[in-house]
Amino acid sequence: MPEVRVEHLRKTFGRTTALGNINLSVSDGELLALLGPSGCGKTTLLRCIAGLTRPDSGSVFLGSRDVTEDPSRTRDVGMVFQGYALFPTMTAAENVGFPLEARRWPRGAVAERISEMLALVGLEHIAARYPHELSGGQQQRVALARALAGKPKVLLLDEPLSALDAMTRTTLRDEIRRIQLKVGMTALYVTHDQAEALAVADRVGVMDHGRLVEVGSPADVYLRPRHRFTAGFLGGRTMLALAVGSDGRVRWGGALATSVPWPSGTPVIVAVTPEAVRLDAVSGVEGRIVLVSFRGGTTRLQIETELGEIAADVASSETERYPSGRTVRLAVAADLVQVFRADENGVDDVSDAH
C-alpha cells in the first residue's frame, strides 16, 4: 500500500500552471526526491500534500485516506521547511515537543519523546537553547526532530539544506538519509540540487513546468534519461542538434555515428555526457579548448566546435596536456549518448543508441 498517492493533481496561479495533472505514489519507507529547476512546481506539489496549498483539482491520499479536503493539521505529516521556521521563543526541546503538545500527548510521553528525538539528531546537549543560539545546521536538525516527533505518516522536506554551507550540507544530507532509513519513514524530498537528490533518494522524480517528466532510480534518471529535459538537466550533458542521415544513422563528422529507427531527415537532439567525449581521437571533429575548470578527480573542458561548445571530462592527472587554447580532435562514445527526436515533445521518443 503506497503511503502517499497523488492523482490528477492540478494547480494554477493566475496564468502559470504550477501543477498540470500530476500522478505520483510513494511506497512505505521510500524516500522520493522531487528534482527540478526553480518554478517547476515541486514545492507546490509538496505543499499540496502538506495541505498548505489547495489544489484546483485532483486528490491526495495518505495511506488509504483521502485527505484532499482535510486541513493541514489533521493530515498527520511532518515537514522540514527551507528557512527552518523554528519557533523563535521556544527552546530546541520545546520546538520538538510542539507537535506532541498540539496533539495532546500526555506530559510524560512528551518529555520522553523529546529526549528520544534530540538523541536521534545528536543534539541532547543543546535542548535548552533558543534557535538564535544555534548554528544553521543545528537549527535544521531541530527542525528535522520536530518533524519526526509526532510519528507522522510521511516526512516532507522542502529544500532542507539550501540555506547551509557546502560542508554542513553534505554531512546533513547523509544524516537525513541515515535517520530516514533508521526510522523507516516515508519521505518526499524537494530539491533543485541534483547531487543532493541522487545521493539521498530511492527514486527521483524529475519535474519541469508543472509536469512530472519522469520517475526512476537515481542511476536510471542519471545514466539512462528517457526524456530530453532530464538529459539536459542531469549530468551536465551537451545537447547537439543533428539530423538522421540517408543510411538511418545520426552522424557528427567522424566523431559519432549511431543508428536510430526514424526516417532520414528527422531532426534529433543528441545528449552527450562529459564522460562520453574522447579526446585525441584518430578520427573525429576538431575543437579548441576555451575553458578549463578543475573539479577534483576530473577536470572539465569546454571545447568550442562547429556545433557550439561541448563539455568533456578528463582525469585531473592529465590536465597539463589540455591547456586552454589548444586544438584537439574529439570523438563521442556512441554507447554513452541518448538520441531524442527534436520534432516531437513526447516523453518516449528516446532511442537506445548502439
Add this chain to the structure above:
Amino acid sequence: MDRLTMSARAPTQNRTSGMAEAAEVLAGPRWLRAAALAGVAVYGALPLCATALYSLATVWRRKPLPDSYTLQWWASTLTDPVFLAAIGRSITIALLTVVAVNLVVLPPLYWSHIANRRIRPLLEACALIPFVLPGVVMAAGINRFVGLWPLTAQLQATPTLLLLAIVATSFPIYLWAVDGSLRAANVIALWEAATVHGAGPWRTLRRVVVPSIRHGLAAGSLLVFASAMGELALARLITGSAFETLPLWQLRQLRGTDANPNGMAVSSLLSLAMLFAFSFAIVLGNRGRVAQIAPTAAKD
C-alpha cells in the same frame, strides 16, 4: 633607498586624508555637527524645563527664571480630589482602550496575514479614517450616529460611548505597530510550521505568534495608551464636563475663574512621567532593545 620609501608612502597618505576630507565635507565640520545636536536637544528640552520651572514657580515675570520657588502647586494638585478623579478616569479609559484594541484588532490582523489577505484593504481603509477626519468631526458624527436609533441613543454622553469612540480612533497606530512586527516575525512561516504539526489558529496565536511579537504588542499598546490619555476632542464633545478626563481638567485650568495654570504644568509633567515609566519598563522588558515599530525586511 630612503627616497624610494618616502615616495612610495606619500600617495597612500594622500589617499587616506582625501577620504577623510570627503567624509568631513559630507558631514560638515565637527563643531557644526555638535551645534546641530545641541540645537535639537535644546529644542526638545526647553519646553520641558520651562514647564518644570513653572510648576515650581511662585511668580514668574519678565525674567529668564522664576522670582522664587515653591512646592505648593505640586502639593495642592496631588491632593485635589477633582484632579485625582480626572486622572483616574483617564487612566481607566486608557487601560480599557488598550485591552479593547488588543482584543478587537489583533485577531483580524493575524487572520489577514495567515488566512485571508482580502480583509487587509478593509483594515487599512478603517485605519486611515481617524487620520483624515478631524476629531471634532468624528465626535459630531459619532453623536449623530448613535442618536439614530432609540437603543443606541441611550449611549449618548456616556463614558461607554467615549470608550468606544476612543477605541475606534486610536487603533490605527496599534495596527501599524503590530502589523510591522507580524511581518518582521515572518508570521506566515510560523503559522505554516505550527499548523502542519497539528496546531490550530488559536493555539498558534497564543503559543507561537503572541510570544514572537510581544515587543510590537507592547509598543502598540503604549502608543494607544498615550493617545487615549491625551484624547480631548472626543471627550469634550461626547461626555463633556459630565465625565471630566485629564485633558478636560487641564483645559479648565487654562481659563475660567478658577484657572490654575501651575496645576496644569504639574499634571502635564505627571502624565509625561507616567508614559516615560511605561516606555522604560518596555525597554527593560526587551532587555535593552528598542521595540520594533516599523516593518523590516524578513530575514532569510
